[in-house]
Amino acid sequence: MLSTLEQRILKGVGLLLIVGLAGTVIFLNRLGVNVGYAPTQPILFSHKKHAGDNQIPCMYCHANADKSRHATVPELSVCMNCHSVVKTDSPLIQQVQKAYKENKPIEWIKVHDLPDFVFFNHKRHMAKGIDCATCHGDVKNMDKITQVETLNMGFCVNCHRENKAPTDCYTCHH
Ligand code: HEC
Ligand code: HEC
Ligand code: HEC
Ligand code: HEC
Numbered sequence: 001m002l003s004t005l006e007q008r009i010l011k012g013v014g015l016l017l018i019v020g021l022a023g024t025v026i027f028l029n030r031l032g033v034n035v036g037y038a039p040t041q042p043i044l045f046s047h048k049k050h051a052g053d054n055q056i057p058c059m060y061c062h063a064n065a066d067k068s069r070h071a072t073v074p075e076l077s078v079c080m081n082c083h084s085v086v087k088t089d090s091p092l093i094q095q096v097q098k099a100y101k102e103n104k105p106i107e108w109i110k111v112h113d114l115p116d117f118v119f120f121n122h123k124r125h126m127a128k129g130i131d132c133a134t135c136h137g138d139v140k141n142m143d144k145i146t147q148v149e150t151l152n153m154g155f156c157v158n159c160h161r162e163n164k165a166p167t168d169c170y171t172c173h174h
């Protein structure tokens with residue numbers, strides 16, 4: 001029989017190996033998906049126009065951010081709250097309306113994307129009053145969403161240390 005200490009060490013080594021391997025594979029796959037990443041979306045959606053110029057609150061469209069793990073991107077029905085009447089002469093809006101009528105969701109390209117072996121939870125951070133901009137930058141002034149923070153392990157762990165939040169490996173790697 002192994003002692004509890006030995007079991008914990010083995011578990012720790014196992015985790016390191018698994019996470020390390022996954023990390024290497026993902027690192028190789030993710031070169032280029034990082035700071036400055038700003039893919040061209042299927043429809044040019046400007047956060048500056050919506051959240052900036054027209055001051056639409058982030059939570060109007062990302063209502064899940066304080067309710068669940070994922071902040072999620074809004075469904076087209078949310079767009080239609082305004083765009084059944086706003087700017088209907090615009091070809092872009094006509095594209096949005098068409099997609100809505102045909103029930104074909106727009107396939108937004110994910111910008112901030114952690115590897116699957118990392119656990120993240122929006123709700124927990126929202127509950128601590130952390131501003132979206134801490135991790136996503138000045139979105140209100142972006143015509144095109146761009147990743148501005150590294151979102152790497154050091155980025156997460158530094159803030160956890162400063163705020164006495166958990167830094168145990170299993171917090172972020174289950
Ligand atoms: C502590 C850092 C942090 C804060 C604060 C934060 N986010 Fe995020 N956000 C992330 C990370 C990390 C991801 C990538 C998650 C993944 O790939 O699993 C992400 C992903 C997203 C996504 C893509 C969909 C999803 O949920 O994966 C949206 C939309 C988003 N965030 C919006 C917001 C909004 C709006 C706020 C403020 C209300 C906010 N975020 C606050 C770190 C943060
Ligand atoms: C609360 C109201 C509101 C919601 C919800 C909304 N919009 Fe808008 N949108 C506006 C306003 C107002 C403008 C005009 C901005 C301007 O021209 O200054 C606009 C402009 C646009 C434009 C630019 C049109 C052009 O030709 O200039 C696009 C594209 C657009 N919205 C897409 C969307 C999409 C996609 C959604 C859903 C994810 C959405 N909007 C949700 C109010 C809204
Ligand atoms: C009118 C609706 C609307 C508002 C208001 C809005 N967003 Fe978004 N958001 C979207 C849509 C649609 C997308 C997907 C298209 C894109 O990435 O440009 C998105 C994407 C994002 C992403 C990137 C998700 C990913 O794939 O990583 C982040 C981060 C984000 N929003 C944060 C915010 C923040 C912060 C605010 C407030 C300052 C905000 N949003 C306000 C509709 C909105
Ligand atoms: C700006 C500071 C800050 C940043 C950046 C940050 N966190 Fe956190 N995080 C916190 C705080 C504070 C808590 C504690 C929340 C609580 O006590 O409920 C927390 C809690 C968590 C939890 C839940 C812990 C539990 O007890 O279940 C996870 C998981 C987590 N963070 C992952 C991440 C990851 C992954 C990143 C990087 C992508 C990250 N965090 C970036 C401040 C931050």
Ligand code: HEC
Nearest residue numbers: 019020023115118151152153156157160167168169171172
């Ligand atoms: C607060 C969250 C958090 C904690 C705590 C944490 N990690 Fe990570 N870890 C991450 C994130 C985020 C990444 C992904 C980095 C990227 O995408 O480049 C990561 C990546 C990794 C990788 C892959 C290689 C790399 O550096 O990209 C290894 C190995 C790893 N972590 C081991 C650990 C170990 C061992 C511990 C405990 C001492 C730990 N992590 C604690 C968030 C965390």
